[in-house]
Amino acid sequence: xxxxxxxxxxxxxxxxxxxxxxxxxxxxxxxxxxxIEENLRWSFALNSILHTGxxxxxxxxxxxxxxxxxxxxxxxxxxxxxxxxxxxxxxxVHPSLLHHPNPKTxxxxxxxxxxxxxxxLRHKTVEKVVMCDIDEEVVDFCKSYLIVNKEAFSDPRxxxxxxxxxxxxxxxTEQYDVIVGDLADPIEGGPCYKLYTKSFYxxxxxxxxxxxxxxxxxxxxxxxxxHTEVFSCIYNTLxxxxxxVVPYSAHIPSFADTWGWVMASDTPFxxxxxxxxxxxxxxxxxxxxxxxxxxFSSASTLSKAVRKSLDNETHVYTEGTAxxxxxxxxxxxxxxxxx
Numbered sequence: 001x002x003x004x005x006x007x008x009x010x011x012x013x014x015x016x017x018x019x020x021x022x023x024x025x026x027x028x029x030x031x032x033x034x035x036i037e038e039n040l041r042w043s044f045a046l047n048s049i050l051h052t053g054x055x056x057x058x059x060x061x062x063x064x065x066x067x068x069x070x071x072x073x074x075x076x077x078x079x080x081x082x083x084x085x086x087x088x089x090x091x092x093v094h095p096s097l098l099h100h101p102n103p104k105t106x107x108x109x110x111x112x113x114x115x116x117x118x119x120x121l122r123h124k125t126v127e128k129v130v131m132c133d134i135d136e137e138v139v140d141f142c143k144s145y146l147i148v149n150k151e152a153f154s155d156p157r158x159x160x161x162x163x164x165x166x167x168x169x170x171x172x173t174e175q176y177d178v179i180v181g182d183l184a185d186p187i188e189g190g191p192c193y194k195l196y197t198k199s200f201y202x203x204x205x206x207x208x209x210x211x212x213x214x215x216x217x218x219x220x221x222x223x224x225x226x227h228t229e230v231f232s233c234i235y236n237t238l239x240x241x242x243x244x245v246v247p248y249s250a251h252i253p254s255f256a257d258t259w260g261w262v263m264a265s266d267t268p269f270x271x272x273x274x275x276x277x278x279x280x281x282x283x284x285x286x287x288x289x290x291x292x293x294x295x296f297s298s299a300s301t302l303s304k305a306v307r308k309s310l311d312n313e314t315h316v317y318t319e320g321t322a323x324x325x326x327x328x329x330x331x332x333x334x335x336x337x338x339x
C-alpha cells in the first residue's frame with residue numbers, strides 16, 4: 001500500500017521540516033521546503049544536512065537530498081542540484097560562446113559555485129575567464145564541498161575576484177568577448193537586483209563588450225505562469241539596450257519550473273542547429289549532457305502564451321521599478337531523524 005504522508009506546516013516561506021506521518025505508522029524524516037508561490041510549495045526528502053552557514057551577505061546550506069543529490073541553497077532559494085545542474089549551466093554558457101566567432105576572454109558576474117567557469121573552460125578558444133563574486137565565503141564553501149568543480153577552480157585561465165561585479169566592471173578598462181550574468185535571482189532585500197537594470201546594462205555591461213560581444217544572463221522562472229515575475233521584463237529591458245535579443249528556456253526538475261535565459265548583442269544571431277553542432281564538435285572538450293543545436297532551437301521556441309506575453313511586455317527594469325521573484329527566507333536547520 002502506498003504511503004500517504006502529511007508534513008508539519010510552517011508559516012515561514014522556506015523551511016526544513018522534521019517529521020511526517022504515514023498511514024503505516026509514525027515515520028521520522030527530514031524535508032526541505034521552498035515556497036514558490038503564495039499557495040504553492042515544493043519539498044523533497046533529505047538524507048542529511050551536510051553544512052549550514054552564513055556570510056555577511058547570504059545564508060548558505062548544502063543538503064544531501066534523496067531525489068537530486070547534493071543541493072546548494074542560498075538565502076532559502078535552491079541554486080543548483082547535483083543531478084540536474086548541467087541543464088542550467090550548459091544553457092547559460094554554451095549558446096553565447098558558440099554564437100561568438102572566437103570567444104577568448106569571458107567575464108562572469110557571480111558564479112561563485114564554479115559550475116559556470118567549469119563549462120566556459122571546456123571551450124578550446126577560451127584564454128581567460130574572470131569570475132567576480134561578491135561573497136568570498138560562498139566561493140570558499142563551494143571550493144570545499146563541490147568536488148565536481150575542483151579542476152575549474154585550479155585552472156590557470158581562471159582569475160577569481162572577490163568584489164561587487166558592478167564596481168569591478170566599472171573599474172576595469174579591458175573589454176570581453178562574452179559577459180555572463182550568473183547572479184542570484186532578483187529578490188527583495190537581496191544583493192543582486194540592481195544588476196538587472198537598464199542603466200547597468202547600458203552604462204556598465206555594454207561598454208565592457210568588444211565588437212561582436214555577447215551578453216547572456218539567467219533571467220529567473222520562465223514557466224507558463226511564472227514568466228511574468230522577472231523573465232519578461234528582463235527581456236524587455238535588454239531590448240532597450242541591444243539590437244538583437246534572444247530569450248530561451250528549459251525545464252529544471254529540481255527547480256520545479258521552467259527556467260529562462262536571455263542572450264543579447266548588437267550582432268545578429270544567425271547560426272542554425274547544424275552550425276551549432278559543428279561548432280560544438282570543433283570547440284568543446286568532452287560531450288554535453290543536454291545542449292546541442294536542436295536543443296537550442298527548441299529552447300528558443302517559446303510557447304504561444306509566453307511569446308505573446310513577451311511581445312506585450314512594457315515594463316523596464318530600473319532600481320525604482322524593480323520586480324522580484326516570489327519568496328525569500330533562509331532555510332532553517334533541523335536535526336535529521338533516521339527512519
